[in-house]
Amino acid sequence: MSALPNSHEALLRNRDLLDGAVGLIGVTDPGLLPMLGEGGLAMSEHAGVYAALSRMPGWQACFGYDDPGLHAKSCDTLVVFLPKARAELDLRLALALWLARAGARLVLVGEKKEGIAGAVKQLRARLPDAGKVDSARHCQVWSADVAEPATEFRLADWLDWTSVVHAGVSIDVAGLPGIFSLGELDEGTALLLDSLARVPVNAERVLDFACGAGVIGSWLQRWQQQSGQVPARVDGVDVQSQAVICARATYERNGCAGGIQASDGLSGVQGKWPAIITNPPFHTGVRTDTSMTERFLREVAAHLEPGGELRLVANTFLPYEELIRRHVGSVERLEQTRRFTVYRALRR
Incomplete structure (x- = not known):
């Protein structure tokens, strides 16, 4: 079996952060899902990854930001993987905050070479109390509690x-x-x-x-x-x-x-x-x-x-x-x- 991306390995080290209904935003390797437990929601904007996610038992796969399977206030833990385009991170965070229930945990994971340090500023602009919980596999893992979920998410606004x-x-x-x-x-x-x-x-x-x-x-x-x-x-x-x-x-x-x-x-x-x-x-x-x-x-x-x-x-x-x-x-x-x-x- 091929090795998982560093960001996915870093999340596995911190799987204790994943409580209740879990949503993964921007997952790139479907091999991560069987290692995380019973299931949840997994979104990818890549058609090939989405097709592979769809074959994972117990997981609801979603294709992109307008998938009809995405529902407000449906997740207790949201994991946001750092995208290659920094502008897309704000989009992923907005979606995560709409999917989150009150009191949910939001976890941001990304590699240092891909700009996780700068991405943290975008996270803290929305969730000022976010804190780093781990640094491993050339990645950082940050966590924050969502006190007030977003009331709407309209892709047309973006x-x-x-x-x-x-x-x-x-x-x-x-x-x-x-x-x-x-x-x-x-x-x-x-x-x-x-x-x-x-x-x-x-x-x-x-x-x-x-x-x-x-x-x-x-x-x-x-x-x-x-x-x-x-x-x-x-x-x-x-x-x-x-x-x-x-x-x-x-x-x-x-x-x-x-x-x-x-x-x-x-x-x-x-x-x-x-x-x-x-x-x-x-x-x-x-x-x-x-x-x-x-x-x-x-x-x-x-x-x-x-x-x-x-x-x-x-x-x-x-x-x-x-x-x-x-x-x-x-x-x-x-x-x-x-x-x-x-x-x-x-x-x-």
């Missing part, structure tokens, strides 16, 4: 909007804490959009893999419309709950067509498309991690129609070109800067 303008096309993009490139157009996506304008994708249906907040799909449809073309339907898939929520909101605001679904890679995706476009992630927390994209490239041909196109942008130093050639077909570089490259391949 949603914000940014106007993104590129190549004369303007779209409104939804944002939530923890989402990639919140409030801005990242350099890689901008280069991908340039390639779509210079060398259009010839397809009535497109899949946007790792769609994030829906920037690529909504921009492409708006650009096609402004160019006098019939906009393609752009479906989207992403592993993160916030991304799915934001992409749906972005599509609705911009009048775009396409279905948005959650999936860990392409494992939950059915069907084939004449074109697939993507700006895939290559980080897990603070580490470079290309495993998700490598798995995508091994599986993508099964979701491309014969002769279908893959359009992918990635950091130039990442070793994707040979993988694309091996699993999809002949590959060319449509755009390249010092940092990013846009690859185009046709399924053999």
Whole structure:
């Protein structure tokens, strides 16, 4: 059995803090659950982790911050794991305080290298009496009592909007804490959009893999419309709950067509498309991690129609070109800067 993340090991050292109905917010390894006792609630915003949590006996799994299984004043102990995006911690704390019953205990766990020291300031802004109860496994464990639970938690209150303008096309993009490139157009996506304008994708249906907040799909449809073309339907898939929520909101605001679904890679995706476009992630927390994209490239041909196109942008130093050639077909570089490259391949 693989070792648990340090934060999960640190919680196990302090399992005596867990009384009554337990809620885990942001759990990343389902292997923790059988070690904690009879059960409780476990929430993850990662579709793959959620699927694994769903198979754990005695535990109620929830996907993201809008899961219908989340109910006010339902937990006696809330464990909040430190997220990789600091802004998301406030969201997790707000959810925890809404889930908490009066007198509940809130436990914050996180690694030192991921910023637990700064996170404590966010915790104490809400619960000033929070105190450290342990320091182990390169982590800190903090605890506080919840005297007054939050009276409401509305995810819509956390949603914000940014106007993104590129190549004369303007779209409104939804944002939530923890989402990639919140409030801005990242350099890689901008280069991908340039390639779509210079060398259009010839397809009535497109899949946007790792769609994030829906920037690529909504921009492409708006650009096609402004160019006098019939906009393609752009479906989207992403592993993160916030991304799915934001992409749906972005599509609705911009009048775009396409279905948005959650999936860990392409494992939950059915069907084939004449074109697939993507700006895939290559980080897990603070580490470079290309495993998700490598798995995508091994599986993508099964979701491309014969002769279908893959359009992918990635950091130039990442070793994707040979993988694309091996699993999809002949590959060319449509755009390249010092940092990013846009690859185009046709399924053999």
